[in-house]
Amino acid sequence: MGAEHAHDWRLGLASALEWWRDAGVETLQEDEPRDWLARPLAAPDAAPDKVAAASPPLEILPTTLEDFVAWRLGPAAPESGWHTPLIAPSGPAHPRLVIFSDMPCAEDSETLMGGPAGILLDRMLAAIGLDRESVYLGSLAVARPLTGRVPAEQEGRLIQLARHHLTLLRPERLLLFGKAAERLLDGPADGSGDVNLFGCTTRAVATYHPRFLLERPAAKSEAWKHLLLLSRGTE
Template identity: 30%
Template sequence: MSQDRPLNNAELLSVLDWYRAAGVDLAVVDEPVDRFAQRPPAPSAPAQRAVAVAEVTPPATPSPGPIGGDPGEARQLAASAQNLDELRDILERYDGCGLKFRATQLVFADGNPDAKIMLIGEAPGAEEDRQGKPFVGRSGQLLNRMLGAIGLDRTKVYIVNTVPWRPPGNRTPTPEEMELCLPFLNRQVELVAPKLVMTLGGPAMQTVFKTTNGIIKMRGKWQEVSIGAHEVPALPTLHPAYLLRNPAAKQQAWRDLISFRQRLDALGLG
C-alpha cells in the first residue's frame, strides 16, 4: 500500500481524535513564523484618528492569566465552601490552575454525596472530560464491575479525583497542579465525611497517604489517614486502567476488594 495516498474521512477523524487525546489544540503552518519580526500595516487616515483617540484613553487593566496560581488563595476559597454545591460553584469560577484552560469542563464528582464510602482516583480522562463525570470510560466500566462484585454500586459510593480537570494527553498532574487542587479535594472530603476511603492507583494513593512509595508496595494495606481535617481509614488498590493493561493483576485487586468488603461489614456500612 502506498505511504503517500490521501487519507479517507474515517482515517482523518481518527488522526484528529489522536491529536486531541495527546493534548494538541492549536494548528500551525509548515514554516515557522517570527511574530517579533512582523510589522503592522500602515494605518489609514480613519485608523490614525482612532489611534490618536486611543492615546488619550487609559488602557484597560489586563486580566490575570491562568499561570502561577496561588495555593494560599486556593486554600481560602476551598475553606469558604459550606456545602458541596458551593464548592462546585467555586471550582467552576476558579482560574488559578492552568489545567482548567485545556479541559472541556470540570469533572467534580459522581455517586451519592450522602454515602459513607468514598473512592478517590487521579484525574479525568478523555471520556470523563466529555461527560463531566469521573470514571465513565473503559476504566469506569471495570470499576462498576469491581464494585458490583462486593455488593456496591454508584448509589452507595461517592467518587472523586485528586484533580478535577483533565491534564493534556492524560499525563500525570504536576506537583504545582496538585498543590493548587489539593485544598479543594480536602474540603470535598471534609464535607462528605466518609467512614471509609479507597484510593485507585498510585498518584491518588501518594496524595492521600502522603508518601512517595509505589502502589505495588502499598496496595492492600489499611492505614488511618488525614485528608484535610478529616481522619478516616483508607485502603489503596490498583487503578482500573492498570488492570485493563495488566489483567494478571486483577487477582491482587480482588484481594483488596475482599478486604474492603470485610471492613464494610465490620462497620455495618454494607
C-alpha cells in the same frame, strides 16, 4: 625647527594618580562630607498597609459540599485553563464509599469513568455488594491534562483542594485509584489502620486504577485483595 615633544596621556594620568595617592587620597570622593565611623542607619519598618499588600490574601474555600463542587467547576479552579472538559464528581452526600482517582479518563466527557474503565469499576463495586448509586466518585483533578499526567507544579494545590473536598464528605471508607490519588494521605493506604485526616475516622485503601487493570489484567488479583481489605464491615 625643533622636533615636537611627544605627549603620552597615559604617563600624565599615572603621574596624577601618583600625586593624589601621595596626598593620602585613596578612594573616590563625594561632594558631601561623610562620617566614616558612624553606624549605618537601620531600614525603617514597612508601613502596615504595605506589609498587608505584600502578603497573599488568605483563601477561604466554600464550606458546603454543593458550593465547593460549584467552585471547583468555576473559573477559579486550577484546571480552568487546561482547555479540557471540567467533569463534576457524582454521588450522594453521605456515601457508603468514597472513590477518588487522579483525573478523568481520556474517554470521559460528562461523567467520571463513563467508558471501559467505568464498566470494570461497576463490576468491582458489584463484587463487594455496592453500586454507583451508593458511592461518591471524585478526582484529584476535575479535568484531564493534555499530557495525561497531573502537572507537578499544580499537584500540591490539587491535593489541598481534594483534602478539603474529602473533609466535607467525611468518608468512613476511601478507595484511591493510582499513585497520584494516594498522595492525598500522609501515610500508607493499605487498610492496616484508620486515617484521621478528614475530620473523621477513615479506612483508606489504594489500588490500581481500572484503566491500568484493563492494560494489565494480571494485576486484578491484587486489586481484589485490596477491595477485600476495604469491604470488611461494609454490610
